[in-house]
Amino acid sequence: MDGAYVGLAPFVAIDGLTKRFGDHVALADCALAIGRGEIVTLLGPSGCGKTTLLRCIAGFAEPDAGRIAIDDTDTLALPVNRRPVGVVFQNYALFPHLTVAANVGYGLKMRGVAKAEIDRRVAEILALVSLSELKDRYPIALSGGQQQRVAVARALVVEPKLLLLDEAFNALDAKLRAGMQAELRKLIKRLGMTAIFVTHDQDEALAISDRVAVMGSGRIAQVANPIDIYDRPASPYVAQFVGTSNMLEARASGGVATLPGGIKLAAPISGNVQVLVRPQNFEILDASDARAGWQGRVTFGRPAGAIVEYEIDAADGTSFKIAALRDSPAGHLPVGAKVGLAVRDAGTCVVFEASS
Amino acid sequence: MLDIIARFANGRGFWPAIPAVAFLTVLMVIPLVLLLSFGFSDIVVSRGVIVSQDFTLDHLTKILGDRLYLLTFQRSINLSLSVTALCLIFGFPVAYLYLRSGTFARRAILIAVIAPLLTSGIVRTYAWIVILGGQRGIVNRALLDLGLIEAPLRILNTHWAVLIGMTQVHLPLMILPLIAVMTRHDKALDEASANLGASRLQTLRHVILPMSVPGIGTGATLVFTLSYTTFVVPQLLGGGNYLNAATMAFEQMVYSLEWSKGAVTSTLLLVTCIFFIGLFTWASQTTTRWIRQEGVA
Numbered sequence: 001m002d003g004a005y006v007g008l009a010p011f012v013a014i015d016g017l018t019k020r021f022g023d024h025v026a027l028a029d030c031a032l033a034i035g036r037g038e039i040v041t042l043l044g045p046s047g048c049g050k051t052t053l054l055r056c057i058a059g060f061a062e063p064d065a066g067r068i069a070i071d072d073t074d075t076l077a078l079p080v081n082r083r084p085v086g087v088v089f090q091n092y093a094l095f096p097h098l099t100v101a102a103n104v105g106y107g108l109k110m111r112g113v114a115k116a117e118i119d120r121r122v123a124e125i126l127a128l129v130s131l132s133e134l135k136d137r138y139p140i141a142l143s144g145g146q147q148q149r150v151a152v153a154r155a156l157v158v159e160p161k162l163l164l165l166d167e168a169f170n171a172l173d174a175k176l177r178a179g180m181q182a183e184l185r186k187l188i189k190r191l192g193m194t195a196i197f198v199t200h201d202q203d204e205a206l207a208i209s210d211r212v213a214v215m216g217s218g219r220i221a222q223v224a225n226p227i228d229i230y231d232r233p234a235s236p237y238v239a240q241f242v243g244t245s246n247m248l249e250a251r252a253s254g255g256v257a258t259l260p261g262g263i264k265l266a267a268p269i270s271g272n273v274q275v276l277v278r279p280q281n282f283e284i285l286d287a288s289d290a291r292a293g294w295q296g297r298v299t300f301g302r303p304a305g306a307i308v309e310y311e312i313d314a315a316d317g318t319s320f321k322i323a324a325l326r327d328s329p330a331g332h333l334p335v336g337a338k339v340g341l342a343v344r345d346a347g348t349c350v351v352f353e354a355s356s
Numbered sequence: 357m358l359d360i361i362a363r364f365a366n367g368r369g370f371w372p373a374i375p376a377v378a379f380l381t382v383l384m385v386i387p388l389v390l391l392l393s394f395g396f397s398d399i400v401v402s403r404g405v406i407v408s409q410d411f412t413l414d415h416l417t418k419i420l421g422d423r424l425y426l427l428t429f430q431r432s433i434n435l436s437l438s439v440t441a442l443c444l445i446f447g448f449p450v451a452y453l454y455l456r457s458g459t460f461a462r463r464a465i466l467i468a469v470i471a472p473l474l475t476s477g478i479v480r481t482y483a484w485i486v487i488l489g490g491q492r493g494i495v496n497r498a499l500l501d502l503g504l505i506e507a508p509l510r511i512l513n514t515h516w517a518v519l520i521g522m523t524q525v526h527l528p529l530m531i532l533p534l535i536a537v538m539t540r541h542d543k544a545l546d547e548a549s550a551n552l553g554a555s556r557l558q559t560l561r562h563v564i565l566p567m568s569v570p571g572i573g574t575g576a577t578l579v580f581t582l583s584y585t586t587f588v589v590p591q592l593l594g595g596g597n598y599l600n601a602a603t604m605a606f607e608q609m610v611y612s613l614e615w616s617k618g619a620v621t622s623t624l625l626l627v628t629c630i631f632f633i634g635l636f637t638w639a640s641q642t643t644t645r646w647i648r649q650e651g652v653a
């Protein structure tokens with residue numbers, strides 16, 4: 001399978017995991033395999049079961065069925081405090097009555113490590129996350145970014161086999177967030193740690209992970225590297241959840257689907273199909289241009305950095321989301337302008353069976 | 357004038373406290389000062405009206421030199437500290453159970469804790485007479501019937517009855533502040549603690565207990581103050597044999613009409629009580645600071 005884990009026995013193997021809350025199925029037969037040293041992100045809309053999956057791995061929730069093995073050890077058989085799993089909580093859950101150093105040293109202390117050894121390892125990990133000067137502060141006197149680093153240090157210092165981070169960047173502002181994502185990725189890679197991140201922010205997922213697992217209503221819809229998730233989504237659900245997408249109706253026969261404008265696409269199926277075309281894969285032409293597959297009117301335009309995002313409504317009512325470079329001829333279209341649209345590259349379109 | 361009203365209305369400074377201060381001054385501070393002044397003067401009462409009041413320190417010096425008072429106050433302090441300790445020992449597990457319970461059990465615990473407060477302390481104390489009382493008391497009957505004892509135990513009208521009754525009557529006042537702490541307790545902290553390798557007991561010891569210190573301080577202050585100043589429970593369960601400082605003040609004022617002596621006893625009661633409240637507050641703050649500094653948690 002494309003982008004699936006390839007290698008020896010996976011380091012983390014989740015199989016058939018199911019969790020119900022009364023009638024509500026929060027996890028339905030989830031399977032996920034993760035290699036040693038890999039960073040995987042669970043990406044999905046709110047309520048799709050991401051947190052529930054993490055809580056099952058950490059032992060805070062008990063699945064109704066399924067199997068979780070970490071490094072060939074049945075993890076579900078272990079009590080919460082024996083699992084080789086470190087968690088960075090959504091709101092960090094730092095102990096308010098303990099200093100930064102005591103928070104970080106907590107796990108070692110619970111394991112009965114000698115005081116001198118605790119001090120040494122805490123100092124080491126605090127240096128790693130550049131928090132050495134703040135070791136005597138209390139959590140309440142730290143900024144959001146500092147609290148996050150304490151939470152990460154606290155989870156890492158006990159050397160878990162697997163690190164779990166639930167929406168670890170939510171409390172940070174956009175700029176700091178990008179910085180922390182890069183920093184944390186580097187740190188995890190340097191330590192050779194295996195990690196699962198949870199997020200509903202696709203930019204974060206694409207920025208931080210080796211592979212992305214897209215979830216929808218308790219199921220894992222696709223697991224692949226970030227580029228494949230975007231370029232070769234396995235289903236319309238994934239296509240629509242990741243990035244901006246245009247789903248066009250078309251008919252396929254004899255292994256070929258044809259879009260307006262004479263664009264031909266290879267289609268493995270026949271009958272009604274849906275075709276995914278990304279916003280930047282459209283060319284904006286003059287309304288009279290013969291190459292145009294659609295004629296439409298600009299109804300909305302919004303500059304976003306180097307590009308402009310347009311909404312263009314075709315005569316038949318279809319609404320297109322189109323991106324154009326701002327310094328191209330199509331970069332300054334007024335609302336109401338009449339334009340023609342054509343697909344640039346048939347190779348990057350994806351054909352799906354039409355949902356009935 | 358408008359200025360004052362404006363300041364009053366915007367709720368800044370001490371203005372909003374004025375009504376309460378005025379109320380307390382008229383209804384509490386003035387009568388209290390009058391009462392306490394009796395302790396520092398010779399008064400002559402005629403037909404329930406004070407006809408003369410002359411300043412003197414005689415009552416105070418006499419009482420301070422009297423061993424009876426020393427013993428009585430010691431007994432009061434011992435009793436109140438014991439009740440406070442027992443309330444903590446019995447109360448904390450209830451609060452912990454509350455923390456670990458689901459919504460329904462939490463409601464049940466809360467009702468069980470609050471319900472006794474809806475009954476007067478006097479009624480609850482009488483109930484202990486039925487339970488502990490002589491040969492026919494529930495405790496003695498059960499023990500006799502089981503053949504565990506030959507003769508009925510003498511519990512009622514002793515120190516033990518007072519201790520047991522007072523602990524039960526004041527227990528909710530220890531539990532409620534603790535439950536308030538538990539309600540605010542963030543479950544994610546327990547999960548974090550477990551995730552870092554702590555057993556349930558370690559989490560209790562290193563996370564929940566240290567974070568309950570302010571609640572313990574409040575509960576201890578309430579229980580101590582009430583145990584130290586009540587004369588109802590000692591009178592009913594002590595059977596008139598049991599003299600604590602509050603009972604002594606009550607008897608001097610109401611029965612023997614020694615108002616000056618009673619006023620001195622009351623003054624001492626007030627001063628020592630304030631001292632202990634200060635002590636509890638200090639202890640609670642120091643403990644919190646100590647937990648933080650030493651990282652003992």
Ligand SMILES: Nc1ncnc2c1ncn2[C@@H]1O[C@H](COP(=O)(O)OP(=O)(O)OP(=O)(O)O)[C@@H](O)[C@H]1O
Binds near residue numbers: 026044045046047051
């Ligand atoms: N303790 C619970 N009792 C009942 N239902 C629950 C419980 N925990 C979660 N659920 C339900 O399970 C589903 C999945 O919840 P979960 O918290 O895993 O979502 P999520 O993907 O983490 O969402 P978000 O991005 O909003 O955090 C939700 O519909 C939620 O309402």
Ligand SMILES: [Mg+2]
Binds near residue numbers: 051
């Ligand atoms: Mg969640």
